[in-house]
Amino acid sequence: MYRWIPLVIALGLALVLYTAIGKDPTKLETARLNDPVPEFELSALLDEARLITQEDLKGQVILLNVWATWCPSCRAEHGYLVDLANKGVPIVGLNYKDERPTAISWLERLGNPYVFNIFDPQGELGFDLGVYGAPETYLIDKKGFVRFRHVGVVDDKIWQNILEPLYLKLSK
């Protein structure tokens, strides 16, 4: 009977380790999931005089995309965001810890997929949302609740497999 002990331990260990395969430890839970977007009051990137608050995110299902010009992965996903915007998906930008002129010239150069951009140079709204690395993309429902967050680049695979089904479901 005792001779089976090592085998049982090895199998147990294999089972435990197997459950962890494919999990990305850098992906954290979304603390704000199913909570309303935190209150904020920040200026629009393109129009310093215009103030944006959480109320401006309500009314339709939107993607809230956290980006910055210092973030290489944001550059990588930008083209895809432009494609999505052309398909009619409303994307609001959260320009995170960036500089206004640099960010504006980036949009002029690479195209502007955003309905509007929240300018958050200190990362205040980012902090309240729990942003820990750009790019991050949130799905916000019509009532302004966070329904999903994707950390990392949005590409065709992520959109078709994860974001779009949720987007369509929420839009109903």
Place this chain on the structure above:
Amino acid sequence: MMEQSVLKIIPLLVILLFSAQSFAAIDVYDFDDEEKRVDFVALTKELRCPKCQNQDIADSNAPIAADMRKEVHRLLKEGKDKESIVAYMIDRFGEFVTYKPKKTSETYMLWYGPWILIFVGIIVILSLARLNKKEVDRLKPSPEEVKSLLAKYEDKK
């Protein structure tokens, strides 16, 4: 000779002064009282950096860790206690952010897993020891066998 080699080291030491490490995490915070400073030190060691996962926020140079230190400082200044500051961070970054997660169904394994493993380990060791003892007992000659062996030995003499 000795002095010369010491002199040679000096430029190297000067270079070290300007290394990236020497500029690490040098934000300065002032506190109204000593107690808050102690709380700050404790909290920044208890909170985990979301970006660089094996560092606390006192230890990390990641911008997000710097933001969190700034917030901890601000909240302490506002008079918030340690528990509510940890809760504030958990609200934003999740249970991950504390090195002492709450005991929920998700973290039971974290809290009790090691004890279970120790328990299993003790059982395994004890049963292996018992098995060993049985084997030794089995191989041990009985008193009769010893006697007969001794008798044989005596005969041969």
